[in-house]
Amino acid sequence: MSQQLGGQPILILKEGSSRTRGRDAQSINIAAAKAVAAAVRTTLGPKGMDKMLVDTIGDVVITNDGVTILKEMDIEHPAAKMMVEVAKTQDDEVGDGTTTSVVVAGELLKRAEDLLEQDVHPTVIAHGYRMAADKAIEIVKDLAIDVKPNDADILLKIAGTAMTGKGAEASKDKLCDLIVRAVTMVAEEDGTVDLDFIKVEKKVGGSIEDSGIVEGVLIDKERVHPAMPKKVDNAKILLLNAAVEFKKTEVDAEINITSPDQLQMFLDEEERMIRGIVDKIIASGANVLFCQKGIDDIAQHYLAKAGIFATRRVKKSDMEKLSRATGATLISSIDAISPEELGFAGIVEERKVSGEDMTFVEQCKNPKAVSIIIKGGTEHVVDELDRAIEDALRVVEVALRDKKFVAGGGSPEVELSLRLREYAATVGGRAQLAIEAFASALEIIPRTLAENAGLDPIDILVDLRAAHEKGQKTAGLDVNTGKAGDMLAQGVVEPLRVKTQAISSAAEAAVMILRIDDVIASSKSAG
Numbered sequence: 001m002s003q004q005l006g007g008q009p010i011l012i013l014k015e016g017s018s019r020t021r022g023r024d025a026q027s028i029n030i031a032a033a034k035a036v037a038a039a040v041r042t043t044l045g046p047k048g049m050d051k052m053l054v055d056t057i058g059d060v061v062i063t064n065d066g067v068t069i070l071k072e073m074d075i076e077h078p079a080a081k082m083m084v085e086v087a088k089t090q091d092d093e094v095g096d097g098t099t100t101s102v103v104v105a106g107e108l109l110k111r112a113e114d115l116l117e118q119d120v121h122p123t124v125i126a127h128g129y130r131m132a133a134d135k136a137i138e139i140v141k142d143l144a145i146d147v148k149p150n151d152a153d154i155l156l157k158i159a160g161t162a163m164t165g166k167g168a169e170a171s172k173d174k175l176c177d178l179i180v181r182a183v184t185m186v187a188e189e190d191g192t193v194d195l196d197f198i199k200v201e202k203k204v205g206g207s208i209e210d211s212g213i214v215e216g217v218l219i220d221k222e223r224v225h226p227a228m229p230k231k232v233d234n235a236k237i238l239l240l241n242a243a244v245e246f247k248k249t250e251v252d253a254e255i256n257i258t259s260p261d262q263l264q265m266f267l268d269e270e271e272r273m274i275r276g277i278v279d280k281i282i283a284s285g286a287n288v289l290f291c292q293k294g295i296d297d298i299a300q301h302y303l304a305k306a307g308i309f310a311t312r313r314v315k316k317s318d319m320e321k322l323s324r325a326t327g328a329t330l331i332s333s334i335d336a337i338s339p340e341e342l343g344f345a346g347i348v349e350e351r352k353v354s355g356e357d358m359t360f361v362e363q364c365k366n367p368k369a370v371s372i373i374i375k376g377g378t379e380h381v382v383d384e385l386d387r388a389i390e391d392a393l394r395v396v397e398v399a400l401r402d403k404k405f406v407a408g409g410g411s412p413e414v415e416l417s418l419r420l421r422e423y424a425a426t427v428g429g430r431a432q433l434a435i436e437a438f439a440s441a442l443e444i445i446p447r448t449l450a451e452n453a454g455l456d457p458i459d460i461l462v463d464l465r466a467a468h469e470k471g472q473k474t475a476g477l478d479v480n481t482g483k484a485g486d487m488l489a490q491g492v493v494e495p496l497r498v499k500t501q502a503i504s505s506a507a508e509a510a511v512m513i514l515r516i517d518d519v520i521a522s523s524k525s526a527g
């Protein structure tokens with residue numbers, strides 16, 4: 001790029017850099033952002049479709065989850081990447097509503113484009129959008145209903161709404177029951193839930209109906225030696241992040257053995273050293289060992305002889321969960337083994353799950369630790385179930401924390417749209433146009449829900465608006481009848497935060513993209 005000075009061009013950017021300005025920059029950014037929204041739009045709602053994503057090495061992911069789709073897609077355009085951020089923020093904050101937030105952001109930009117064409121300045125639109133987002137959050141908070149303590153029914157419905165359309169439909173009731181039971185077992189008096197206490201263990205085999213809950217920690221490992229006890233009562237647990245093996249030399253060394261005596265001496269020394277480690281473990285009083293590293297054959301033999309239950313190569317995240325559940329310290333050196341560092345569980349037992357041996361650690365020192373085992377016919381089914389369960393756990397946690405929920409099925413969006421239009425009239429000026437555009441943009445949710453269910457979006461919207469004008473604040477789309485229905489009565493409910501977060505992150509992203517009028521990109525080769 002260059003400027004002219006007395007006929008002499010002055011280069012201020014590296015050659016090959018590109019620059020797009022003004023309306024062009026806006027149009028390109030808006031188009032990219034809209035493309036991202038369009039990519040996930042068809043997955044929204046109970047009748048949304050799934051996407052099959054194939055990565056460069058041919059791995060396949062089948063999902064309906066907005067954020068997973070966007071993370072898997074190789075998105076390059078900077079404005080499109082900002083939309084992906086919207087989904088990620090939504091996922092980090094509440095775990096659900098990712099598609100909603102991206103679809104709303106896309107629609108906000110589409111409506112903004114219309115205003116730009118009418119010569120409304122982008123900063124005016126940005127200002128109006130901010131006002132509208134603040135007002136919308138205020139209104140949706142006003143619509144929210146309290147989650148009463150111990151109201152398992154509403155939590156089941158919240159979990160169910162989050163799971164709809166995610167491939168778990170047939171066994172939704174069973175899974176929701178597991179989720180709500182797990183969360184309530186972990187919940188503190190004040191409603192706070194530490195989801196780190198809930199372990200979700202996936203297992204391919206059997207059917208979803210065979211999924212279950214374990215009061216304790218479940219480890220996908222078997223004991224290392226068949227002579228070890230299968231079950232240990234009153235388990236004193238040692239968590240070791242060090243190998244129970246003969247130490248290998250750091251550098252390549254050669255040992256010259258010239259006689260059978262020397263060989264025997266060498267082997268004896270190896271055995272003596274391993275015995276030393278095992279003796280330390282026995283002396284600590286431990287009768288269960290979870291080892292993050294390896295346990296060699298000789299050590300396995302001695303541990304089995306001492307009646308110790310041992311598993312090796314346990315995952316780091318599992319070791320952390322065991323530590324929290326049993327109160328054991330994670331020890332990383334053999335010398336640090338001592339009785340004070342041990343944890344406790346009533347039962348440690350190896351049992352079969354779908355034909356594979358797994359270790360159950362039950363009646364833990366901290367009773368809050370629970371595990372959910374999910375089973376499904378194929379890996380893709382189990383993976384998608386896992387994502388659906390993670391989302392549902394998060395929404396139930398959020399609902400318990402904030403103690404507020406709203407009706408779903410497009411009902412809050414229609415109500416917000418109605419009230420924002422009333423609000424816009426009180427604002428006046430050009431900002432009014434932006435607030436009205438915001439109000440219309442929110443209606444993309446009921447429209448898309450209708451489209452995805454094969455219904456006519458215009459008819460539905462007319463129906464829904466009429467119901468809300470009559471004061472039916474919780475009227476949303478009944479996908480079965482194709483008419484307006486009371487979402488509360490149907491149990492389509494979501495935590496308040498899913499909506500407030502979606503509105504604020506969508507508005508922020510739209511405003512940020514709108515305010516850009518100059519894109520300066522360095523050339524790839526130069527960078």
Ligand code: ADP
Nearest residue numbers: 043044045046096097098099100164408409492
């Ligand atoms: P997101 O990633 O945004 O959560 P979903 O595909 O889970 O996307 O769709 C969520 C939307 O679907 C919400 O607006 C929710 O209220 C709506 N929804 C969920 N279940 C139903 C249902 N049974 N009937 C109508 N709408 C529903």
